Structures are given as structure tokens and as C-alpha cells.
Amino acid sequence: MSAVLKQPDHRALRFLTAGSVDDGKSTLIGRLLFDAQAILADQLDHLHKRAAGEPIDLSLLTDGLEAEREQGITIDVAYRYFATRQRKFIIADAPGHEQYTRNMVTAAAGSDAAVVLVDITKIDWRAPVVQLLPQTRRHALLAHLLRVPSIVFAVNKLDAVDEPQAAFEATQTALLAFAEEAGIRGVAGIIPVSALRGDNVTQKLDAAWYDGPSLLQLLESLPTTQERTIGELLQPVQYVARDAGIEADGAGHQPRVFWGRIAHGSVRAGDPVQVFPSGEQATVAEVRRAGSTVASAQAGESAGIVLDRQLDISRGDWIGSPGSLKPTQRFDATLAWLDTEPAQPGRKYWVRHGNRWCQARIAAIEHRLDIHTLEPTEAHELAVNEIGHVTVELQQPLPLEAYETNRVGGALIVVDPASNRTSGALLVRKT
Template sequence: MTTQLTPLRFITAGSVDDGKSTLIGRLLYDSKSLLTDQLNVLNQAKDKSNKEAIDFSLLTDGLEAEREQGITIDVAYRYFSTAKRKFIIADTPGHEQYTRNMVTGASTASAAIVLVDASQLDFTRQPVELLAQTKRHSAILRHLNCPHIIVAVNKMDLLDYSEEKFNLIKAAYGELAEHLGLKDVRFVPVSALLGDNLVYKSDSTPWYQGEPLLTILENLPSIEEEQSGSEDFYFPVQLVIRQDADKQDDFRGYQGRIEAGEVHIGQKIRIEPSALTASVTEIISPKGEVKSAKRGDVITIRLDKDIDISRGDVFVAEYSPLTPSKQIQATLCWFDERALNPARKYLLKHGTQTVFARVSEVEQVLDIKTLSNATGEDQIKMNDIAQVRLNLQKPITATTYAENSAGGAFILIDEATYHTVAAGMILGLE
């Protein structure tokens, strides 16, 4: 009996009308993951429109505004499974106006399907020029360190399944991937509407020797699988549990989720920012006491000594190189309609800790059209991606985003409105 792989989170990305929602709908349909009422909705919509083809985007474009405008606005999450594994899909917007929504969906993804609408490209130009949003989303995926990219060259049926044109697109994106530093990139010729190379190999592309899209997804490792056992222990304290404080056997436990590494009874840990050490005497899971726990587990830890510990403190391995930092270098994706005010303090929420922060320097802002970085900027506007330096009021114990996404991610919050104005990925700590 084979062990089922851990669930895979993936997103779809690309430009408007690339067919992201249609691809997901067709994937659900062909993998027989739809309920009877969902099938009835599709068939009823087909009958009303008097069209031969089913509109699969109805399965994901759930908001009325999305259906009216023919675009995806919000991030739509869908769940399905095959005999081999479970999947969580985030159908993210393609329109530039909703880039911030795309960042939200991509932040937890182990893989991304980047759709390229082959029918929109000009093949008279060499090399082929990719659409701006394809470049923008690819750049965001690089900044978010998305480990696996699958380029689905869509609407191949409109190009008579031309191998030559597929190879031209493959070459153009390959050049973009090299420029951005994307690592694992795969290419699949598909027709989302007709289902070519989604669940089954298509007879229309005999020249394509690779696997269909679903097979590739079934065999990709998740972030949890790739990072399992390769990191030092990292545990932000969410809650300090006290019971019977007036009794001699006072219970004192520290609750949270393990974001990296493992812990076991008897292990010596270090508490930051105090740098004090203690040994683990008890680990309590939702199912009771356990001898050890790993990344992703929600647990309560008890220590062999009483230490002043509160929410926002972090437990790390005894000899972990992590130390509290008050200056960080980070990539910011700006969400707010109001531009960055360098003179203003923002709330920085990292893990379970919130501190005041100020952007001390805007080092560069990415020009998505040229993929070059503009220096000398002092403002960041909505949907901009920028590299900045921040000064914090109090030190935080963090990792870089490349080392651990949970320990290296943060958000900036407007103190007055409590709006989330930006999402950040830590590049370095000082």
C-alpha cells in the first residue's frame, strides 16, 4: 500500500482571458471531482446560452461582478483529489488592478500554473513578446520563491496545435525565466476548453512527449515535503496557558504551531529575544501527550523552568544562528491605494508579534515592462514591487523568506485605518 503524498497547494496565474478559470473548471470536470449540483449548473448555463461548449469558468468565477465583467476579481479556492493526492487550487486574478489578490494566493503555493494565451501573441516578431501580466506574475512568483512553475500554453486548438509556435513561446518564456532566476520550469501545450493534455494525453499533439498537467501536479513535492527535516526548530509563541496559578503544581504551557524543524522531549531550546535556554519536559498535541512534533503541528510545550515568556517570543534550536534584528531588507508588494509615506510609521506584523516600523529607504522599484529595477524612487504605489529597508521599534526573531516562508513573511498595517497596506518577504537581517 503506497502512502498518499501531502496535499499540494497551487495557483493559476497569467493575463486576463488566458483561460485560468476555464482550465480549473475543466480540470475538475475531467478528473470527476464535481458534485451533481455543480454539473447541473453547468448544463443549465449551457442550455440557456445555446452554445455547444460548456462554460467551465462558471465553477470558479463565483462573484456576480466577475461573471458580468468576464474577469476574476477575488481569489477563489477549490479543493479536489485524485487517487494519488489532494489538491488546493487558488484561482487568482489576471488583471493588473488585482495583483495584490494574486500575491495573497501565491504566498502559500508550492507550484504555479502560468497560463500563456497562444492566440494573443504576435508570431511575426522574433523573439515572441509575452504579455505584460505574464511577466508581472512570473516576477512575483520569483519574489515569492515559488519552487515549481508549469507554463501551460493555452488555446493551442486555435493555432492548429502548431509545434513550431509552441516552441517559439517556450523559447520566449525560457529567456524570461533565466532573466528572473526561475528554477524548475516545465511546459505543457493545452486547450483548457477542449481538455487537451490536462488529465489525459491529447492525440492532437503527438509531438509532445511530456506528461499531462494533472500527472505533473500529482508528482510535484510540496513545500512541506521539500523542507521537512532540513531546518532548525522555529516556534512562535501564540498563547501562554496558565492554570491554577495559586497551586504548587501550577501549569504553564506555551501554545503555537511549529513553523520549521522538529522538537522532542528532553531537547534544549533557546527563547528569543531573551536568549535564555530551557529543556522541553512535555509536548501536548490536540490528541494528547506526544514524544515529538514536527513542522505544521499545533502543540503546547512545557519547559523545565519558569521563564518570562509572552506572545510574540520565539523558541528556536539551542544553537540556532537566528538572533533578534531591528533592521531588515525586504521585498514589498504594495496593496494600498495610497502610496507609501516614508515619514510614517506602520505596524509590522510578523508571526505572532506586532511592532512599529518605518521604511527608511526605497532601494529599487521593479519596472514590470522592462523587468529592470528603477533606483532613486521614494514612493511605492499600489501593485508596485519594491526592495526596501525597514527600521523596527523592537527587534524580531525572523528568517529570510528563502530559508522559511513563515519566518520570513510579514505584513504592514496602517495604524489609523488598520488596512493591510503591503505584504513583505525578508531578504536579509541586520
């Protein structure tokens, strides 16, 4: 499969990297940072001193926690930033260990792409049917489940095999077969790389058998996540402010501005809107961005909405097109459990949807998903790092949407009321 470069999207790309232990993930990120000249001078000096004349260990640039350096593994999600002439990047370096699945769930939330590393030295690419590592399958399936739009497979360590072309092509065939079987339609490319030598990471591979882009070239061309901008408006109210720059109404009331990041749709002056939970309707008098009046704003942008009349609206409310906000008190969801205390039916939790808090309970656990295959298995509770399908009941209705169609309206976090720990992530399946 040859990656197809698309028209450039100049917005910052948020991508996560995932792979099993010693796949070279930290080295790959270090190579991207090194070649993009995104390393501070004192960091570079430190690496040269540690190398003592040997090739520098680029993985040390990302293993930031002391425990990570001691164990030689990635434990927590580390965020790194770099830029090229074409665009800016935010890297979420996710752990490869199964016990840190919750960290990958955190990294995938909001990511535009996932780079899944495949260590060619760990698989028998000469076999008639190439078997992928369980971690490769697991990470790709999780990225697919969490609706990461673009998935890139980086086949690493080709410098360590004697027949790189045959090894890559056999692995590529296995990856395409797996993606077809799993229903993963967001495969943006399968890229051969050597993170250690820098082959095909930022510079194209100089080999007659490969004519595709380098990893960086592909990343530069990937689109950012864009929620739908056409159709009904949905905006969570995050902040309410009075703007002295807006003229007071006839009663002397200073109009308020309702700020939030638009989840989907667009808004312009003259649009009718409805408020949740009050159900009150009004007309948009003005749209503001960064303190200035604008003609319109759309999904993905932070905007302030001024209404033509005074309504009781506060943080946690939602503003949408009339009739589009459908309150729901019982829904089915995918639950990624993050807490050491297991998730149990009947127990009450706090959930946060947008900026609104509400009490909820897990009414039932339908099944647990096998982390390697995502096949359902019977379960009466969900332990830490486990993922399952559940039914949730809310104390108050919320304007939920399916996560598949909108990542803002379809996501909730779960908080333990006793410890205040973030316990889980809910992805709405159907209401």
C-alpha cells in the first residue's frame, strides 16, 4: 500500500505514537525532534556527554520520568512539540505496556492520527502467513475504537534484517489483511523506517523498491480532526462574561457573552438557538471571537454568542439549534476503566459532559472487550485498564450524541465521588 499525500492542512497535527516495549518508539520520536532541530542546546550537550564519542541515544529525549530512564520503558504519556516549515506537531508518546492501556486511551482522546510501530525483528516475516504482535493489533484496534481518524503503521528496524524489501512487503500484506479483518478504514499509510539510522523518518528512503513518502512527509499531509461544520449547532457553555464593548439594552442590562468551543455546526447573527436545560429560545444577536465581532464561527473554533434577550444561562449549559438537543437519561456506551477500584453495576459516580456535572450509575455491564481482539467476554465488573460495553443511567438528562458522530457531544468522564479520582471514560454508543 502506497501512502497517498493529500492537500496540506496547516493546522497543528496532534498524533500519538504506540508500540510494544523496545519497538523503537522513543528513538523514533527522538529522531523526529533531532532532525526537526527541536532540541535545546543543553539537552544536546547532555546527550553528547553521555554518549562519550558513541552515537547518541535519541530515546533519552523522551523518557522523561526517572522511573522510565531506570527501567528503559515508557510509563506515562509524554507530550512533545516540534514544527517544520509546513506545520506544527504535538506528539503524545503513549506507553506500550498492557497495564498502561489507560494512558493510551488518554493519549488517543483528541488525537488526529496514530503512529503504530511494528518491530520487524520480532515477527517471522518469512512465514507463509505473517503473525503480527498482539500489541500491534491491540494498539491499532484501540485507536480505531477511539475514533482516531488516521492510522499509520511504521515498520521499524529494517536496518536489522538482511532482506528489507521482502520483510517490509510481507509485513505490509499482514497489516492490510488485519485492517480488512478488523474493519479499520482509516489506514493512512504503511511506512518502512529505521529510527536508529534515520532512514525514511524525515528524509525519503533511498531504495529502488520504495517510492512512497517519508514518515514526516505523510504526517505533514494528514488532515486534522474536523467535526461537521454544516447543519445543527452544538456549543457547550464554558464561560459567561459581560463585555463592556457591547451596548446595553433598553433596560440598561449589559448583554452577556456565552463562550465555548463549538462542537459541531456553525453560528452567525440572526440564527435561532435553544438553551439546554431550560428549553428557552432566542436569536443570536452577535458572534465574537478573540474579543472581536465576526460574521460567523464554526465547529472547532472558540466563540462567544450574544443573544437578543436576557436568559438564565450558566457554565455547563448547552446552546444548540432549536429542536436538536435531545435530553437522554439512559444510554449505552463503551467504558474505558482507569481506576484501581473496579467499575461495578449499581455504584454511583459523577460524570462530566462538556462542562456539566451530573450523578450517574452503571445500570449494567453487557460484556468486557478482549483487549487483543475486542471480542466480547462475560464480565460482572471492569478492572483497571479494561474496556467494556455498559448501560448508564443519569440522575438528570443530558443532550448526548453518539461518539461516532461527534467526539464532544458523545464523550463523558467518570469521577469517583469518594476519592475524586478520574475513574473512566465513557464513549456514547447509542441513546
